[in-house]
Amino acid sequence: MDPVPTSAEPPRSSEDEAAAFFRAAPPLRDRDAVAASLDAFVARHSAGTGGGPVGVVCVTSGGTTVPLEQRCVRYIDNFSSGQRGAASTEYFLKAGYAVIFIHRRGSKQPYCRFLPEDSFLDVFELGEGSEIQVPESHTTVVKTAISSYRKAIDEGLLLKLPFTTIFEYLQLLQLVSTAMNCLGHHGMFYFAAAVSDFYVPWESMAKHKIESAGGPLNMQLSQVPKMLFILRKHWAPKAFCVSFKLETDPDILLHKAEMALRKYGMNVVVANELANYKDVVVMVTSSGRKTVRRQSKEDDIEEQLIDLLVKMHSDNITQSHSDQET
Amino acid sequence: MDPVPTSAEPPRSSEDEAAAFFRAAPPLRDRDAVAASLDAFVARHSAGTGGGPVGVVCVTSGGTTVPLEQRCVRYIDNFSSGQRGAASTEYFLKAGYAVIFIHRRGSKQPYCRFLPEDSFLDVFELGEGSEIQVPESHTTVVKTAISSYRKAIDEGLLLKLPFTTIFEYLQLLQLVSTAMNCLGHHGMFYFAAAVSDFYVPWESMAKHKIESAGGPLNMQLSQVPKMLFILRKHWAPKAFCVSFKLETDPDILLHKAEMALRKYGMNVVVANELANYKDVVVMVTSSGRKTVRRQSKEDDIEEQLIDLLVKMHSDNITQSHSDQET
Numbered sequence: 003m004d005p006v007p008t009s010a011e012p013p014r015s016s017e018d019e020a021a022a023f024f025r026a027a028p029p030l031r032d033r034d035a036v037a038a039s040l041d042a043f044v045a046r047h048s049a050g051t052g053g054g055p056v057g058v059v060c061v062t063s064g065g066t067t068v069p070l071e072q073r074c075v076r077y078i079d080n081f082s083s084g085q086r087g088a089a090s091t092e093y094f095l096k097a098g099y100a101v102i103f104i105h106r107r108g109s110k111q112p113y114c115r116f117l118p119e120d121s122f123l124d125v126f127e128l129g130e131g132s133e134i135q136v137p138e139s140h141t142t143v144v145k146t147a148i149s150s151y152r153k154a155i156d157e158g159l160l161l162k163l164p165f166t167t168i169f170e171y172l173q174l175l176q177l178v179s180t181a182m183n184c185l186g187h188h189g190m191f192y193f194a195a196a197v198s199d200f201y202v203p204w205e206s207m208a209k210h211k212i213e214s215a216g217g218p219l220n221m222q223l224s225q226v227p228k229m230l231f232i233l234r235k236h237w238a239p240k241a242f243c244v245s246f247k248l249e250t251d252p253d254i255l256l257h258k259a260e261m262a263l264r265k266y267g268m269n270v271v272v273a274n275e276l277a278n279y280k281d282v283v284v285m286v287t288s289s290g291r292k293t294v295r296r297q298s299k300e301d302d303i304e305e306q307l308i309d310l311l312v313k314m315h316s317d318n319i320t321q322s323h324s325d326q327e328t
Numbered sequence: 329m330d331p332v333p334t335s336a337e338p339p340r341s342s343e344d345e346a347a348a349f350f351r352a353a354p355p356l357r358d359r360d361a362v363a364a365s366l367d368a369f370v371a372r373h374s375a376g377t378g379g380g381p382v383g384v385v386c387v388t389s390g391g392t393t394v395p396l397e398q399r400c401v402r403y404i405d406n407f408s409s410g411q412r413g414a415a416s417t418e419y420f421l422k423a424g425y426a427v428i429f430i431h432r433r434g435s436k437q438p439y440c441r442f443l444p445e446d447s448f449l450d451v452f453e454l455g456e457g458s459e460i461q462v463p464e465s466h467t468t469v470v471k472t473a474i475s476s477y478r479k480a481i482d483e484g485l486l487l488k489l490p491f492t493t494i495f496e497y498l499q500l501l502q503l504v505s506t507a508m509n510c511l512g513h514h515g516m517f518y519f520a521a522a523v524s525d526f527y528v529p530w531e532s533m534a535k536h537k538i539e540s541a542g543g544p545l546n547m548q549l550s551q552v553p554k555m556l557f558i559l560r561k562h563w564a565p566k567a568f569c570v571s572f573k574l575e576t577d578p579d580i581l582l583h584k585a586e587m588a589l590r591k592y593g594m595n596v597v598v599a600n601e602l603a604n605y606k607d608v609v610v611m612v613t614s615s616g617r618k619t620v621r622r623q624s625k626e627d628d629i630e631e632q633l634i635d636l637l638v639k640m641h642s643d644n645i646t647q648s649h650s651d652q653e654t
Contacts, residue, residue, distance in 0.1 A: 067405070073576035073602060075522070079393070079405045108434065113449060123439060123477040126470075134470060136460055144452075144460060151449040196401070200545045219526045223545040250399035276399060 017236075019227040024176070026204050027169040036163060036174070040102070040181040043161045047100040048185060055100040055159060057188045057315060060178050062195035063087020064106025066168040070221070071208045077167075078223075082196035084109030086246075086279070086304065090192060091160070092150070093308035100159045102182075104174050104195070107164045112154070113147040116140070168198045172229055179237035187322040189241040190315050193230070196248070201226050230266040240322070242315045244270045248279065259286045270314065272307065283307060287314075343562075345553040350502070352530050353495040362489060362500070366428070366507040369487045373426040374511060381426040381485060383514045383641060386504050388521035389413020390432025392494040394549070397534045403493075404549075408522035410435025412572075412605070412630065416518060417486070418476070419634035426485045428508075430500050430521070433490040438480070439473040442466070494524045498555055505563035513648040515567040516641050519556070522574070527552050556592040566648070568641045570596045574605065585612045596640065598633065609633060613640075 030036065047058050064087065065080030088110040091101050095112070103112065117125065125144065129135040136144045154160040163178070165171040182189040200223035234243060245268045247259040252275050259273035263286055273284040280303060285292045294310070296303040356362065373384050390413065391406030414436040417427050421438070429438065443451065451470065455461040462470045480486040489504070491497040508515040526549035560569060571594045573585040578601050585599035589612055599610040606629060611618045620636065622629040 070404070071576070075407050075574070075576065075602065076524075077405055077407065078396070079403055081401050081403065111449075123437075123474055126474050127478065128471060128474055132471060134460065134462055134467075134474065141460075145454060145458060148449055148452050148454055148460065152453065198402075218551065219549045221547045221549070223547070225544065248401070250397070250401065276401065 016228060016231055020229060020232050023172065023227050027173065028204060030170055030173040030177075033173070033177070037177055037181070039161065040178060043100070043102065043158070044181050044185065046158060048188075056098040056312070057190055057319075058100045058102065058182060058185055059094050059190040059192055060102040060104060060182060061087050061091050061094065061192045062104045062171075062175070062197075063091070064109030065196040066106070066171045066198045067166055068168055068198045068201040068223070069207065070202060072204070078198065078200075080196035080198060082106070082109065084111075085115065087192075087194040088112045088115060089302050089304040090194060090308055093302070093304050094192075094312075095150075095154050095159060097308060097312045099190075099312075101154075101161070102178055103160060103162045104171070104178060105162065105164055106195070107166050111162075112160070113151040116143045116147060168201050168226060169204070171195065171197065172226075175229060175233065176237060179233050179241070182241060183238045186240040187242065187319045189238060190311075191233070191238070191241055191243045191245075192311075193243070193245040198226055200224065228266070230268070234267045242318050243268045244272060244311060247271055247273045248276060249273075250276045252277075256284065256286065256291070259284070263288065269318065270311065285310065342554060342557055346555060346558050349498065349553050353499065354530060356496055356499040356503075359499070359503070363503055363507070365487065366504060369426070369428065369484070370507050370511065372484060374514075382424040382638070383516055383645075384426045384428065384508060384511055385420050385516040385518055386428040386430060386508060387413050387417050387420065387518045388430045388497075388501070388523075389417070390435030391522040392432070392497045392524045393492055394494055394524045394527040395533065396528060396547070398530070404524065404526075406522035406524060408432070408435070410437075411441065413518075413520040414438045414441060415628050415630040416520060416634055419628070419630050420518075420638075421476075421480050421485055423634060423638045425516075425638075427480075427487070428504055429486060429488045430497070430504060431488065431490055432521070433492050437488075438486070439477040442469045442473060494527050494552060495530070497521065497523065498552075501555060501559065502563060505559050505567070508567060509564045512566040513568065513645045515564060516637075517559070517564070517567055517569045517571075518637075519569070519571040524552055526550065554592070556594070560593045568644050569594045570598060570637060573597055573599045574602060575599075576602045578603075582610065582612065582617070585610070589614065595644065596637065611636065 044058065047055050063082075064084040065082035068078040070076045070078065084105060087103070087105060091103050091112040094101050105111070125136060125140055127135050127137060163174055165174055179191070202221075203224055230243075230245060243266075245262060245266065247255065247262050249255040249258060255273050255275055259271040262268060263271045269287065271286045273286055274282070280296070282293065282295045283303060285294065285307070292310070294303060294306050296306070370384065373381050389408075390410040391408035394404040396402045396404065410432060413429070413431060417429050417438040420427050431437070451462060451466055453461050453463060489500055491500055505517070528547075529550055556569075556571060569592075571588060571592065573581065573588050575581040575584060581599050581601055585597040588594060589597045595613065597612045599612055600608070606622070608619065608621045609629060611620065611633070618636070620629060620632050622632070
């Protein structure tokens with residue numbers, strides 16, 4: 003469970019690339035307000051406050067977009083419902099964590115997973131006295147959702163930060179991780195978001211909607227800097243880091259997961275295949291691999307996954323205390 | 329209000345392009361079930377059934393996606409919340425139309441516009457006896473939404489057909505328009521969807537997730553065939569057609585709207601600018617232009633727009649009856 007050591011200096015160009023990315027990106031709106039809410043949240047949940055949460059986890063969820071025009075009409079998107087991130091957030095909260103939920107606007111939200119996608123109003127009806135009702139078949143699920151959600155909000159255990167573009171996402175990630183750095187080993191990151199690998203740098207972008215006057219359209223995209231590297235090295239070096247590797251080709255999945263573990267110094271890489279990501283995942287660590295399968299279609303695989311990660315995180319915290327004492 | 333005549337033969341390549349597109353596209357799932365539900369809907373609402381709707385309108389809404397890989401992880405999307413299409417559907421229903429709502433999965437739905445995007449559960453709470461309640465401030469809006477929605481569904485006036493990709497969208501459009509052809513001039517099309525101009529033909533598409541191993545990514549996209557041309561010429565030649573032109577550059581907007589009116593033989597092109605599409609639109613017809621502005625931020629501009637279109641459609645039906653008699 004120890005992270006693969008990244009004592010070697012990252013290639014200079016990674017840090018330069020990251021700096022160049024942030025310099026050129028359109029600035030996050032309400033940056034100061036976000037930073038202030040983060041500082042307050044982290045301060046409230048810092049280790050040492052008796053009865054407080056067991057840890058703080060930053061869960062990222064949903065896909066980032068790559069705008070193709072500055073006044074954005076078209077963009078490249080990553081398929082990601084946010085199901086994994088939303089379900090995991092519910093189980094982290096259940097396990098006693100405080101959660102910072104960096105999510106794609108419009109993606110699945112914690113406790114809303116029962117909602118049919120396009121038929122919100124099918125869940126409700128008006129009773130005889132025109133009061134709002136939920137049919138018997140839905141009642142328990144809806145009530146549990148409302149009360150769990152309210153509890154998380156009222157106890158100040160859930161902070162939701164939305165993004166849409168790759169620019170917003172990476173700026174949020176930088177703000178959150180630098181705010182969480184003071185938590186040391188008590189902080190955890192759970193990178194379930196589908197982050198764009200390629201993008202159009204802001205200055206290279208067409209100002210207005212690209213014309214479809216005639217002929218094919220050619221596009222050249224640049225690589226997005228690998229920010230996990232920078233996070234692990236500079237922003238929050240002691241945090242427990244869990245990333246995901248999603249592939250459509252099962253033959254390359256585990257190889258890519260092992261490579262990501264080493265390359266970015268992650269504590270755990272959760273490998274999953276698009277075809278069956280709800281049914282099975284493989285947790286890859288420096289100690290080996292563990293396959294997790296859900297028992298039935300009614301279960302959430304995230305229940306087992308988060309249970310195992312919480313234990314690993316706890317062991318890692320204990321180990322770090324021993325390391326300090328020796 | 330007469331459509332600009334398209335008696336000239338379309339360039340042969342348009343029909344060939346369209347045919348090639350459909351031959352190569354992955355087939356729509358449940359095509360037969362969709363076709364059957366369409367035939368039943370149209371038959372139920374055909375002109376002549378006393379007390380029936382004043383007409384049938386097909387409203388298209390939301391953006392289409394262009395998959396970049398066959399086992400789709402990445403895709404190009406068009407920014408479109410579906411707000412215009414959803415609001416317009418509510419006003420068409422209010423005006424007595426039956427509506428076929430071809431919409432992007434996950435986009436704004438009729439009567440759900442009050443829902444805060446990411447905070448569905450903020451709208452509800454549990455009362456003292458654990459019954460589900462809506463805070464006073466929201467009650468009227470939620471109840472109106474539920475009852476209006478129920479009415480449309482119970483009276484069989486709203487048929488919802490979802491799409492995600494450009495392939496699904498154009499196949500649905502073809503099915504719907506050929507089913508509506510029997511309505512002649514009583515049918516209307518309201519093309520509010522943001523349809524991709526460029527796409528990757530299915531056979532050219534990478535089978536698996538495109539690797540981000542190294543260096544920039546180059547993409548070449550083909551033009552999507554102009555299906556409005558084919559719809560106006562072959563699928564539903566007598567229908568009243570309203571299309572939208574959205575631009576980010578106000579200097580070219582009206583010129584492009586006039587060109588679209590002529591090129592595709594539309595009855596009306598609604599021109600709007602991304603920066604202020606909720607506040608002002610310009611209706612462009614062969615008789616001239618009409619600017620529509622909303623009176624206040626509480627109003628929906630769609631209320632006036634649909635009111636004007638319903639009158640234009642009605643005049644068009646009357647005119648077509650006179651034409652037949654002379």
